Amino acid sequence: MMAVNKKEDIRLGLHRSDYMLDSETNSLLQIELNTISTSFPGLGSLVSELHRTLLNQYGEVLGLDSERIPRNWAAIQFAEALGKAWVEYNNESAVVMMIVQAEERNMYDQYWLINHLKESHGVMTIRKTLAQVEAEGLVLPNGTLVVDGRPVAVVYFRAGYAPTDYPSEVEWSARLLIEQSSAIKCPSISYHLVGTKKIQQELAKPSVLERFLDNEEDIAKLRKCFAGLWSLDNEEIVKSAIEKPDLFVLKPQREGGGNNLYGHDLRETLIRLKNEQGEALAAYILMQRIFPRASLTQLVQGGVCFEELSISELGIFGSYLRNKDKVVINNQCGYLMRTKVSSSNEGGVAAGFAVLDSILLTDE
DSSP states (O other): OTTTTOOOSEEEEEEEEEEEEETTTTEEEEEEEEOSOOOOHHHHHHHHHHHHHHHHHHHHHHTOOGGGSOOOOHHHHHHHHHHHHHHHHTOTTOEEEEEOOTTOSOHHHHHHHHHHHHHHHOOOEEEEOHHHHHHHEEEOTTSOEEETTEEEEEEEESSOSSGGGOSSHHHHHHHHHHHHSSSEEETOHHHHHHTSHHHHHHHTSTTTGGGTOOOHHHHHHHHHTBOOEEETTOHHHHHHHHHOGGGEEEEESOOSSSOOBOHHHHHHHHHHHHHHOGGGGGGEEEEEOOOOOOEEEEEEETTEEEEEEEEEEEEEEEEEEEETTEEEEEEEEEEEEEEEETTOSOOOTTTTSOEEEOOOOOOO
């Protein structure tokens, strides 16, 4: 697509920026920015409402106020962004196409968005795997993407971020077909790659944010939430990470949870990569490990309630829609709170490491 240099007039991004509260600095430090398949706007909103409802009924007993759980409109606002993108495409017979995995486990989170999109915006959604797109899709001479006989206005990826999503050339052909079309991609391949760990690490370098922002206060605010990020061509940092692996996280260019390396695994991998040299080093970045304060939490699993030390990760949803030079949407869209036992290194809900939670605001 870089060789073709195809112009994308309409850009749609549905993001989630994830943070943890660092106990040493007492500030929110960014874990990552997700630009593809940002999950749980649907179920995350429902969990917030569940907790508000429980506190409305039992708040006096617990000594907690339901109004201190912020309203979470993530699903409604994501659906609004998809609906407005559909309007910008300007074809009333077109549909939104959601790209899903063949054996999708997170379908109900997705259906919540589909429901809002139909009820509030009158927009029809079809769900297809990449293999189905390759079998049923074509691009007309005017650039229109047609799948199963229907023109597609917006392609919303809830799959396509993991190597397992591309088991054959069929899936790659489908991705290329989508990119070559005039359909709005959420995200396009370039927008997808902006969410890689490498770009996050490059943005943290001195003088890089200044390329994109003029306001010094805004730049300072962004830098304040950056954790330490380094490429593996920094020999001093690699040496430090081998000596003190518990202070770092080794991250590959992967999404979906369960891919990061810690402790002994981190040290062994760094030693191996140093010996191999070459391009293998570029597949990872090093990140400062964030140590949030653990708190005692009531958890229920298999109908059994138990207490465990836990830590939480806060995700802020955001939507961005631009048509040429006109910015149509640039909004914060609610939040995702995930809680996990403090002994777990990973934090993915679908990957089985964490649970959905809510924020409770205090006066502190």
